[in-house]
Amino acid sequence: MSMLFESVSNTLRSFAANQTRTSLGMYFILLLLLSHLLLKLYVRRRDNPRGLPYPPGPKPLPLVGNLFDFARENESAAYLGMAHEHGDLVFLSALGINVLIVNNFQTANEIFEKRSVNYSDRHESPMINHLMGWDWSFGHMRYGERWKNHRKMFHRQFQQSVAPIYWPVQLKAAHGLLRLLHENPGDLINNLRHNAASVIMSVVYGIEVSPHDDRYISVAETALDGMARAANPGAFLVDLIPSLKYVPSWLPGAGFQVKARRWKKAVMEMRDAPFETVLKALKVGTASPCFVTNLVTDIEHKEHRDEEMEQIRNCAGLAYAAGAESSVSSLSSFFLAMILHPEVQQKAREELDRVVGRGRLPDFTDRDSLPYITAITKEVLRWNPVAPLGLPHMSTENDIYRGYFIPAGTLIMGNSWTILHDPETFPDPLRFNPERFTNKPDGQQFSPNDPLSTAFGYGRRICPGRFMAEAQLWVSVACILSVFDITPGKDENGRPVSVEAKFSSGMICHPLPFNYSITPRDEHTRRLIDQAMLMDA
Template identity: 40%
Template sequence: MAFSLGLQDWGAILLATGVFLYLKNNRRRSNYPLPPSPKGRLPVLGHALQFPTNHGWTTFERWGNELNSDIIYLDAAGADVMVVNSYQIIRDLFDSRSSIYSGRSTFPMVNELMGYDWTMPTLQYNSKWKAQRRIFSKFFSASNPSAYQPRITEFVGLLLPKLLDNPEDFIAHIKHMVGATVTSLAYGIKVQPTNDPNLRLAQDSLDSVLEAFIPGKYLVDQIPALKHLPEWLPGTGFLQDAKRGRETMVRLLELPFADAERQIANGTARPALVSMVLDDVREMTDPEEIEYTVRQCKELAAVFFGAGYDTTHATIINFFLAMVHHPEVQAKARSEIDRVVGFDRLPAFSDEEHLPYLRAVMKEVLRWRPVSAIGLPHMSSQEDVYDGYFIPENTLIIPNQRGMLFDPETYPNPTEFKPERFLSADGKSLNPAVRDPQTIAFGFGRRMCPGFHIATAELFLAAASILATFELSKAKDEAGNIIEPSLDVSAGITSHPLPFKCVIKPCSKKAEVLIYTNATQYDA
């Protein structure tokens, strides 16, 4: 059915936009000043056109240096935005004052137009969000490692022969391993060896959402009234993007869950989040409670599936990048593993406490190449004053996580990959005085990633198993020249390593036998 706007419709849109901007610009004044702002503020649009769409942390750090301030105010077409480059400020706001700094933006593009208004990362701090967290914690609590460690052990074990047989495709193998793990934990279903439709669906969904989350990418996030414009109007390509995103969202929500239901019914599904929640549903008698719980399960499984897949595989690939660029670190970590684990078995989770250097390597990977370089903004639910600065109600607060992880006062020479920064003087234990990058890399306050312990567990076992069995080095071209892997990252709200080549060779014949022997115990 065709849709068009008459003069009255256009007038309503312009009036709504004008009222929105008037109210924002004429909110109750405070006796306290706003934080400093970068130059170039325009009438009506404010700083909206200055928002960086690529590698935003660099711009945020530059603004902080120019203004000599760790907290920066931006007017995004009438919307209040603050960028925070300081860990201490973020902790003061998101942790100490979490009751008023745990909200989210309405995210007009992602939530309203694309339809992702049910995901834990984008939900407001409300009963629905709390219910999702409660369900996740019930089945995957950090205090119950038996719920996820055996599955991680299995899929890491199945990764190793793939690296041995086809090392050139190591990035694809890592993505498949992480995808198989989260799919198994969330849905209890297998993934196909190649081109799995559910993994493609997860990647398509992530690509569209993460693109939409880039600050300044879509003006509709600053001026929500634009969402009412017709698709045929020039300049409304964002509506077509939103339509494609919504179609992907529906498939992500429905298709893997339907696969799980079929396999549960025929007895081929493994215990997982979906099967355990549906077991609880069978004990319910209230139809509304059943419908609500099933919907919550469907949504939470999709969140676990998509979010867990993206950040974890990128972090493991960053580990490869670090080992290729720093062979001395690789050799030292392998020596520690050989001493603790030996050569007759693969590393296990029980070895972790005896591998302080490898644990320091993992922390440095998280710090040196944070996947979440810029965190999703929190929103203030009421007016506040911090360090003499006024923070209006409904202010979006963007944490510059990369800036915090590269703070030279906390991490001297931050561009260097140096695991020793996290060790005690004798190198036999971690130094608790050095800030753990996990406290930054996985978010803050009540909105900290609830599955960070699963991600770090998979990172540890993958790294330990790979170093115990393989040597990683830089690739060479046909002329024998070394190919230097790029240290740049992809543009976007999450920072993925750019594709690179490396050489992956088994440490010994005994390592090859161990890899194949270990993999035979699993039904691939």
């Protein structure tokens, strides 16, 4: 929603620049917009005949509502400021779109968990679902049987009890990351991207990605870049006026059609290309055991095989889409935190050396004996949550909550950043402090003290791959701290460069580029890495 005003402005500027050709089209678009607003106003009054108050929020302006109140950057921090003024619920409405931002853990639990029947739907974005081709992703599907069938299939393969099956692949990928960091420490982000892709492609498709210029990775990056740009409600005018999806791409102001066509090509190739590769390998008997081969083999003689085959294709595609950039975000935040807090590195190394020793690398059998490493992974997820606002839920029906009227079709956004930076729950919240998670039970209870309850979403829409994601972060952190020192980079005079904790805006939050240095702890580092890679082979 942060790009709502910019979307409208850019479209109108485009029309104005081409007015000799498009004056009729401009008036048509403005008429559509006015009709849309009048219809929304009528529905709003019809559905709330008692005149109940809406949740608190900034005072709307005539016609445009809260159009200028939506944050255009640093969304989470901006909405935190609104929460300080208006409370744990902040309601915004503009151009017919209602948005409710939830800024408190208890309130999020009441809405997304206790009232999940009404707050588990998704808004069908004309740009994302229809024009860009993401309608196959159950992360974007409307709540219903189709979504439930996809979710059930995905959950069966990635639930907590199944997660240990993937540990050998994840450990091997962590060792591969160590090798990349040792051989090319100056290319951190590309190393992390390759690592994330290697885990997911191996687990889901049994495919080993190329170290450089892998076609699967490059296509997925294009598809996910489009998703990140379109994810905020109102980023494109077509999301405000759905009938614009029928406007031809040559019409000035309809440049979104050109972008959508390019992104859709990448989206469909990301989903279909690796899946077809696995099917061909299955036919000739060369496929490796993986998510796709296991499920395809299971349905070989089923009655509704085509329908389930499509579900497998869709779930496999979503596994990559959901896991790739989130893993890069978490690990890059970890590196930044280690630079800013060398005392955390030191304490972690002391635990690793005491428990594991220097003769081997840590693995999942050491997990229960390395509570400080676990605390670091939790603090990474809290300190910079991957998706600060996540994908918005949508209310299915009109609701009354605490005396406030919440209309059907309202987009509900859990502000995970604000919740995970609540000073009452997490004192000194901007400081990276793993100690806040030491000596606490590591159970599965929904607790405000555990970022796993918030960082991966809410209610029935919580990320079903969270156990695999958290395990990958844990083993990567443990292995990296075993063999590397992470310090600030140095300037031309050999002095450490100042590093600050700054992060990008958008659906997925990454640290902004920072100077760093990754060096082996000692002369045994290469031997440990080679030894681990040899055992993996």
